[in-house]
Amino acid sequence: MHHVLPQAFFDRPTVEVARDLLGKNLVRVVGRERIALPITEVEAYDGFKDKASHAHKGATARNVVMFGEAGYWYVYLVYGMHWMLNIVTGPRDYPAAILMRSAGGVIGPGRLTKHFLIDKTNNGVKSVLTEGLFIEESGIMVSPREIVKTPRIGVAYAGPVWSQKPYRFVWKRR
DNA sequence: GCAGTGATCATA
DNA sequence: ATGATCACTGCC
Secondary structure (H helix, E strand, O other): OOOEOOHHHHOOOHHHHHHHHOOOEEEEEEOOEEEEEEEEEEEEEEOOOOOOOHHHHOOOOOOHHHHOOOOEEEEEEEOOOEEEEEEEOOOOOOOEEEEEEEEOOEEOHHHHHHHOOOOHHHOOOEOOOOOOEEEEOOOOOOOHHHEEEEOOOOOHHHHHHHHOOOOEEEEOOO
């Protein structure tokens, strides 16, 4: 159970990685506390052309991490109160990341970061080497039959085409 | 259904 | 410097 996902796992096409993350354990270690839950809902944000992505209009102070190497955490604040947790995917200079939306019974990206004690201090940190926050193998096999694809949530601003892309993946146990 | 909340970014 | 926006949540 101590198989931390290596950087190579994340250095692949974003949508593939998103699907493969379902059922893997999101792990947080703070002091003596260890929180680990299987990932159940994610969303892919894929490249410059993706109008729903922060990276669509180019690099800014906030989104630079998305332009870096795979396997780094991209954490930002929305609506002045909710931290969003993403993992960067694909090669350097290709901006892509996956939003962690739910794990175990913790539903919703803002609730997830609250539960896992995540904030801006996790931004820009490499997931594979850090003791504090990483993803590991769970041993759970997720069958393709258990994966539901839908459009992403809360991205109407991206227009009819990009807001409808089936880049959200939910693991429904059967 | 909609207010809360504040960083971020474009515009100037 | 200012104002609109926001990969959301919780309470009405």
